[in-house]
Every structure is written in C-alpha cells, then in structure tokens.
Amino acid sequence: MQRTGKLCELLGTRYPLMQGGMAHISDARLAAAVSNGGGLGIISAAAGDPDRLASEIDLARSLTDKPFGVNIMLRSNNIAALAAVIAEKKVAVVTTGAGSPAEFIPMWKAAGVKVIPVISTAAMAQLMEKSGADAVVAEGTESGGHVGEMTTMALVPQVCDAVKIPVVAAGGIADGRGFAASVMLGACGVQIGTRFLAAEECSVHPEYKARLLKAKDTSTVVTGRRLGHPVRSLKTPFSRAYAKAEYTDISDEELEAMAVGSLRAAVADGDGKKGCFLAGQISGLVTREQPAAEIIREIMEQAEALLSGKA
Numbered sequence: 001m002q003r004t005g006k007l008c009e010l011l012g013t014r015y016p017l018m019q020g021g022m023a024h025i026s027d028a029r030l031a032a033a034v035s036n037g038g039g040l041g042i043i044s045a046a047a048g049d050p051d052r053l054a055s056e057i058d059l060a061r062s063l064t065d066k067p068f069g070v071n072i073m074l075r076s077n078n079i080a081a082l083a084a085v086i087a088e089k090k091v092a093v094v095t096t097g098a099g100s101p102a103e104f105i106p107m108w109k110a111a112g113v114k115v116i117p118v119i120s121t122a123a124m125a126q127l128m129e130k131s132g133a134d135a136v137v138a139e140g141t142e143s144g145g146h147v148g149e150m151t152t153m154a155l156v157p158q159v160c161d162a163v164k165i166p167v168v169a170a171g172g173i174a175d176g177r178g179f180a181a182s183v184m185l186g187a188c189g190v191q192i193g194t195r196f197l198a199a200e201e202c203s204v205h206p207e208y209k210a211r212l213l214k215a216k217d218t219s220t221v222v223t224g225r226r227l228g229h230p231v232r233s234l235k236t237p238f239s240r241a242y243a244k245a246e247y248t249d250i251s252d253e254e255l256e257a258m259a260v261g262s263l264r265a266a267v268a269d270g271d272g273k274k275g276c277f278l279a280g281q282i283s284g285l286v287t288r289e290q291p292a293a294e295i296i297r298e299i300m301e302q303a304e305a306l307l308s309g310k311a
Contacts, residue, residue, distance in 0.1 A: 006166050006188050007135070007166050007168065007188040007189040008189075010114060010134060010135060010166060011040045011067060011092070011093060011114070012066075012067040012092060013035070013038060013039060013040050013066070013067060014038035014039075015038040015039050015189075015296060015300050016168075016188060016189025016190070017038070017039040017040070017179075017189055017190055017191075017192065017296060017299065017300070018039060018040040018042065018069075018095075018116075018137070018168060018189065018190070018191040018192070019031065019034040019039060019040065019041050019042050019191070019192060019193070019196050019292075020042065020071075020143075020145075020170065020191050020192060020193025020194075020196070021042040021043070021044045021045075021046075021069075021070070021071020021072075021095055021097075021193075022044055022144075022145065022193050022196075022197070022278065023044050023046035023073070023145065023263065023278075024044065024046055024047065024263055024264065024267050025044065025197070025202065025203075025204055025267055025278075026041075026042050026043055026044040026071065026196075027043060027044070027056060027203055028043055028056040028057070028059035028060035028063065029059075029060075029063065029201050029203065030196065030199060030201045030202050030203065030292065031043045031060050031064075031068045031069075032059075032060045032063035032064040032066075032068065032201075033063075033199065033200075033201035033291070033292035033293065034068075034196065034199075034292045034296065035060075035064045035066035035067060035068045036063075036064050036066060036292075036293060037291075037292050037293030037294075037295075037296040037297070038293070038296055038297075038300075039292075039296050040067060040068060040069055040092075040093060041060070041064070041066075041068040041069070042068065042069045042070065042071050042093075042095060043056050043057065043060060043068065043069070043070045043071070044070075044071050045070055045071060045072045045073075045076065045082050045085075045086075046071075046072075046073055046076060048076045048077035048078050048079075048082065049078070050078055050081040050082055050084070050085050053070065053082055053085050053086075054085050054088075054089060057070065057085070057089045057091060058089075067092035067093065068091070068092060068093075069091060069092055069093030069094060069095055069114075069116075070086050070091050070093075070094050070095075071094070071095045071096070071097065071118075072086070072094065072095075072096055072097075073096075073097050073098045074096055074097065074098045074099035074100070074101060075098045075099060083101075083104040083107065083108070084107070086108060086111075086113060087107050087108055087110070087111040087113060088111075090111050090112055090113065091113055092113070092114060093113065093114045093115075093116060094108055094113050094114070094115055094116070095116045095117065095118055095137060095191075096115070096116075096117045096118065097117075097118045097146065098146065100117070100124075100127065100128070100131065101115065101117055101131075101133075102127075102131040102132075105131055105132045105133070106132070109132060114134045114135070115132065115133050115134050116133065116134060116135045116136060116137055116168065117133050117136055117137070118136070118137040118139050118170070118191075119136050119137065119138060119139070119159070120138075120139055120140075120141075120147075120148025120149070120150060120155065121148070121150070121155075122155075122158045122159050122161075122162040122163075123162075125138065125159045125162055125163045125167070126162050126163055128163075129163045129164065129165050133165060134165060134166075135165050135166040135167065135168060135188070136159065136163065136165065136166075136167055136168070137167075137168040137169075137170050137191050138152070138155050138156045138159040138160075138167050138168065138169055138170065138187070139152075139155075139170040139171045139191070140152025140153070140154075140155050140156070140169075140170065140171030140172055141171065141222075141232075142171040142172030142232075142280055142281040142282065143170055143171035143172065143193065143194075143232065143280045143281075144193055144194050144220070144232050144233065144278045144279040144280035144283075145193070145231060145232065145278045146229060146230070146231055147171075147222060147230050147231065147232050151171075151172075152169060152170070152171040152172050152173070152182075153181075153185070155171075156169045156182060156185040156186060156187055157185045157186050160185065160186030160187065161186075166188040166189075167186065167187050167188060168187060168188060168189050168190060168191050169182035169185065169187035169189075169190050169191070170190065170191035170192070170193070171280065172280060172281055172282050173190050173191075173192055173282065174192065174194065174195045174280075174282040174285040174286060175195075175285060175298070175299055175302055176298070176299050176300065176301065176302020176303035176304075176305070176306055177302065177303075177306065178190065178282070179299055179300070179302075179303035180302075180303045180306040180307050183303075183307060192299075193280065194212070194279050194280040194282055194283060194286060195282070195285075195286050195295055196292060196295065197209065197212050197279065197286070198212060198213060198286050198288065198289045198290065198295075199289070199290065199291065199292040199295060200289055200290065200291050200292070201291065201292050202292075204266075204267050205266070205267060205268060205269060205270030206270060207270025207271075207272060208266055208267060208270055208275075208277055209289060211234055211236075211272070211277055212234070212277070212279055212283055212286055213286060213287060213288065213289070215234060215279065215283035215284055215286070216283075216284045217281070217284040219234055219235055219279075219283055219284065220232050220233060220234055220235065220279055220280065220281055220283060221233065221234075221235050221239050221240075221243060223239055223242045223243045223246065224242075224246075224259075225246070226246045226252070226255065227252060227255060227256060231276070231278065232278070232279070232280060232281070233276050233277055233278045233279060234277040234278075234279050234283065236272060236273075236275065236276070236277060237272070237273045237274075238262055238265075238273065238274055238275060238276055239276065241258075242255075242258055242259065245258060259276065261274075262274060262275060262276035263275075263276050263278065266278075
C-alpha cells in the first residue's frame with residue numbers, strides 16, 4: 001500500500017489511521033490508547049479551555065511516547081488561546097473543523113505542527129492546500145456529529161482529483177472493508193470516530209456505549225439543518241423532539257436553546273431522554289466493546305487482506 005505510506009510518514013504512525021476528534025469525548029486516555037495501538041490519537045479541544053487542553057496534552061504525553069494530535073473547532077470560545085497552546089506544546093498534528101484555519105497555519109507550521117483540516121467539499125480542500133495544509137480529511141455526511149451534504153463515496157475521489165496533498169477519508173468507515181474502499185477511492189488513509197466510542201478506553205457513560213451497541217443501520221438522524229449546522233446522532237426522545245420542533249414556528253433562539261447541554265447529558269450522564277448521542281451511520285457495525293489497539297488491529301488486518309487479494 002504505497003499510497004498509504006505517505007500518511008504514515010507524515011503522521012509518524014505505524015498505520016494510516018486517525019481517530020476522530022469527537023467533541024467532549026476524545027480525551028487524553030483515548031488518544032494515547034489509539035496512538036499506542038499504531039494509529040494517531042486525537043484530543044478534542046471543544047471545551048474551549050486552554051488550561052484544560054494543556055493538561056490533556058501533558059497527560060497524553062505521560063501515557064504514550066507516540067505522536068498524537070488535537071482537534072479544534074474554529075468557532076470555539078478562546079480559539080486564539082487554544083491555537084497558541086497547540087503551538088506552545090508542539091503537538092504533532094492539529095485537525096480543524098468549522099471554517100478555515102489559515103490565520104493560525106503559519107504559527108503552527110513554525111512550531112513543527114502538521115495541519116490537517118477536516119473539509120466537506122473539493123473547493124475547501126483546494127483552499128486549504130493553498131493555505132499550507134499538510135493534508136485534508138474529506139468527511140462524508142455518513143459521519144457522526146457535524147456533517148456536510150456529500151457522501152464519502154462521492155466526496156473522496158473528487159477531493160483526491162482536486163488536490164496534490166494527502167487525502168484522508170472519513171464518514172461511514174468502521175472496518176477493513178471501509179478502509180479498503182477508501183484506498184480504492186484514492187485516499188491515503190482513514191479517520192474513524194464512531195467505532196472508537198466502543199473502545200474500552202473511551203470515557204463516555206456506559207449508557208452511551210450500550211445505545212451504540214444496540215444501534216442498527218437506520219438508528220441515526222440528522223437535526224439542525226434549519227439553523228445551518230446539521231448534526232447526526234442516534235434516534236432518541238431528544239433528537240425526535242428537536243427534529244419535530246424544526247418544522248414548527250418556534251424561534252431560532254428557542255430551537256438553539258433546546259440543544260444546550262444535550263451532549264453533556266449523553267456523554268457524562270447517559271441521560272436517555274435529554275441526551276444527544278452523536279454517532280455515525282455505521283453504528284450498526286459496532287457490536288462490542290474492545291481495546292482501541294484491538295480495534296485498529298482488526299481493521300488493518302482485514303484491509304490488508306482485501307487490498308492484497310487474500311480475502
């Protein structure tokens with residue numbers, strides 16, 4: 001797999017596999033476990049607290065000597081301070097979402113940080129390449145959390161044709177079949193989020209994992225289109241009520257207020273009524289809790305067998 005070797009060289013990892021930066025979920029322990037398993041673990045900075053981010057980075061470094069990264073949402077509070085922490089701590093990789101990180105790229109590059117924006121269109125991929133990004137994650141609408149419109153199958157090859165930098169596929173990938181398909185579409189590797197929710201090292205509430213493990217192919221729904229930031233999550237009383245409210249005369253402010261605290265209610269409390277349980281369309285493929293390293297090994301062994309024609 002010569003193409004995938006480019007991503008391993010860029011990331012400094014054994015495998016061309018990145019863990020998604022899941023907001024309020026991807027912490028130092030999960031990131032370190034993924035990195036120790038040969039992938040690139042990612043810490044989410046979604047809390048918007050620079051001191052907390054610095055502490056998480058330090059904790060991850062105490063748990064692994066392998067490279068790991070940080071994900072930041074560019075609309076987060078304290079974005080400039082978070083960006084500065086990433087540079088000061090000289091994190092190996094930063095992934096970004098919700099906008100263009102162009103203003104921070106020179107600072108990160110000067111600190112030796114690899115910059116990999118998450119994008120949902122070929123035009124955005126080209127802009128990121130011109131801005132100095134080292135690679136891009138092309139994320140399809142099948143993913144959990146914030147989503148775009150294009151599917152992974154349609155998006156990845158068009159992004160690969162549009163840019164010369166490495167392209168990482170994301171959205172709807174949970175096993176070696178998804179990995180192999182991504183490589184055939186032109187990607188250099190993959191980013192996976194939902195399956196790592198079931199990692200033993202993932203700290204979400206047990207009820208969150210239980211709901212994921214019971215999910216089927218039709219168990220997710222996208223809400224938030226009315227406000228311009230669609231999100232995919234498991235179908236729950238909260239998501240059903242929110243989806244219904246979007247088609248009423250409720251104000252945008254009231255609709256926005258409905259979602260406040262819903263992710264925390266799922267992640268920390270496992271609240272089945274008030275919680276928003278973010279997950280992708282491949283939830284039905286996640287059937288058991290496993291160590292992160294075992295998840296990675298299974299994916300890579302299946303992918304290598306398929307791509308070599310031995311499966």
